[in-house]
Amino acid sequence: xxxxxxxxxxxxxxGEVKVQGAKNSTLPILAATLLCEDESVLFNCPKxxxxxxxxxxxxxxxxxxxxxxxxxxxxxxxxxxxxxxxxLMREMRSSIIFLGVLISRCGRAKMSLPGxxxxxxxxxxxxxxxxxxxxxxxxxxxxxxxxxxxxxxxxSKIALSFPSVGATENIMLTAVKAKGTTIITxxxxxxxxxxxxxxxxxxxxRISGAGESTIIIEGVEKLYGCSHSIIPDRxxxxxxxxxxxCTSSKIxxxxxxxxxxxxxIPVFEQxxxxxxxxxxxLTIDSPRRLYSPKLVxxxxxxGFPTDAQAPVMAMTCKAQGLTVxxxxxxxxxxxxxxxxxxLGANIKVEGKVALVDxxxxxxxxxxxxxxxxxxxxxxxxxxxxQGNTHICGVNFLERGYDELEVVLQSxxxxxxxx
Numbered sequence: 001x002x003x004x005x006x007x008x009x010x011x012x013x014x015g016e017v018k019v020q021g022a023k024n025s026t027l028p029i030l031a032a033t034l035l036c037e038d039e040s041v042l043f044n045c046p047k048x049x050x051x052x053x054x055x056x057x058x059x060x061x062x063x064x065x066x067x068x069x070x071x072x073x074x075x076x077x078x079x080x081x082x083x084x085x086x087x088l089m090r091e092m093r094s095s096i097i098f099l100g101v102l103i104s105r106c107g108r109a110k111m112s113l114p115g116x117x118x119x120x121x122x123x124x125x126x127x128x129x130x131x132x133x134x135x136x137x138x139x140x141x142x143x144x145x146x147x148x149x150x151x152x153x154x155x156s157k158i159a160l161s162f163p164s165v166g167a168t169e170n171i172m173l174t175a176v177k178a179k180g181t182t183i184i185t186x187x188x189x190x191x192x193x194x195x196x197x198x199x200x201x202x203x204x205x206r207i208s209g210a211g212e213s214t215i216i217i218e219g220v221e222k223l224y225g226c227s228h229s230i231i232p233d234r235x236x237x238x239x240x241x242x243x244x245x246c247t248s249s250k251i252x253x254x255x256x257x258x259x260x261x262x263x264x265i266p267v268f269e270q271x272x273x274x275x276x277x278x279x280x281x282l283t284i285d286s287p288r289r290l291y292s293p294k295l296v297x298x299x300x301x302x303g304f305p306t307d308a309q310a311p312v313m314a315m316t317c318k319a320q321g322l323t324v325x326x327x328x329x330x331x332x333x334x335x336x337x338x339x340x341x342x343l344g345a346n347i348k349v350e351g352k353v354a355l356v357d358x359x360x361x362x363x364x365x366x367x368x369x370x371x372x373x374x375x376x377x378x379x380x381x382x383x384x385x386q387g388n389t390h391i392c393g394v395n396f397l398e399r400g401y402d403e404l405e406v407v408l409q410s411x412x413x414x415x416x417x418x
């Protein structure tokens with residue numbers, strides 16, 4: 001049965017909630033456990049369909065994975081395969097992260113091209129070019145990749161043409177057990193890159209510079225399992241902030257890292273919200289009517305994150321004045337616009353620019369989510385819309401949000417899954 005969300009809008013939110021673990025940290029760290037030929041314990045792992053898909057890949061490869069609440073235990077001693085079948089790869093785009101770990105552990109990897117949300121071209125050329133520089137032979141045929149490191153993985157100096165998160169992670173995972181020192185320049189700086197490096201270093205890796213533009217990986221012979229807690233999800237935090245802002249609410253988020261939100265917080269302050277941070281907690285107090293934050297431009301970290309663009313856009317639909325969004329990371333990242341307009345928003349798109357002219361009221365309607373962050377945007381807009389909103393496509397939301405409807409219910413929202 002396909003689930004839907006039913007939201008009755010117009011209710012203020014109030015209270016305190018804990019922010020879940022970061023999806024974009026959990027997935028590469030789960031893959032990285034393959035580099036340790038024993039047991040790893042991961043805390044603060046969100047319950048997401050993408051995490052479930054990653055666990056299915058681990059089990060297919062022969063590993064054991066067990067969950068107790070938000071704790072995952074992964075034992076890779078019994079791993080026996082180096083291939084991932086088409087149906088598992090197609091479940092999510094980030095499954096390409098297994099390429100580096102399989103090559104590093106097995107010396108070979110075979111998989112089909114990955115699936116996931118359709119956000120326009122997301123070529124893996126950067127991944128493949130880097131791996132070839134590390135001595136890996138790659139054959140592409142009929143939508144499948146076959147990789148072999150006959151002479152072992154070689155350390156290399158790799159300059160990325162774009163600070164791709166996925167490519168940076170794949171290079172790190174491939175290089176961590178290579179002979180010699182690998183240097184990545186123009187590396188991605190996201191907090192999730194730092195979290196992956198922290199996990200690997202706990203396992204015995206020698207990685208420095210994560211979170212900066214140059215990352216240095218000194219290869220080691222062996223890694224060992226460890227215990228690690230996943231960082232809080234900054235995109236989930238941005239979504240909850242958007243929900244509070246558009247409903248004129250005051251809420252507190254527990255378990256946040258303020259520095260990870262350095263490009264997000266100013267947007268809410270420009271909209272008239274008061275934000276205070278203390279001891280890992282963030283409180284937002286929103287005005288009766290928001291002001292336009294004027295310009296929101298997505299950029300690689302530490303710029304404004306593309307994943308937060310959609311929920312923040314939903315928040316600006318009721319802000320006084322015109323807000324300009326410029327999407328610089330992905331094409332096809334405005335699929336939520338037509339559905340927001342069905343709720344009464346006034347948004348026009350021209351190429352990578354979206355103009356949001358704030359309206360006084362949004363109105364409930366039947367809408368459909370077409371991707372993960374677009375689903376979150378529809379939830380945010382529905383919370384402040386008059387009347388009832390039915391949202392289809394909840395499966396997208398469940399890829400990145402751990403029971404968002406339950407979290408919002410605890411804050412006083414009238415939302416339920418049907």
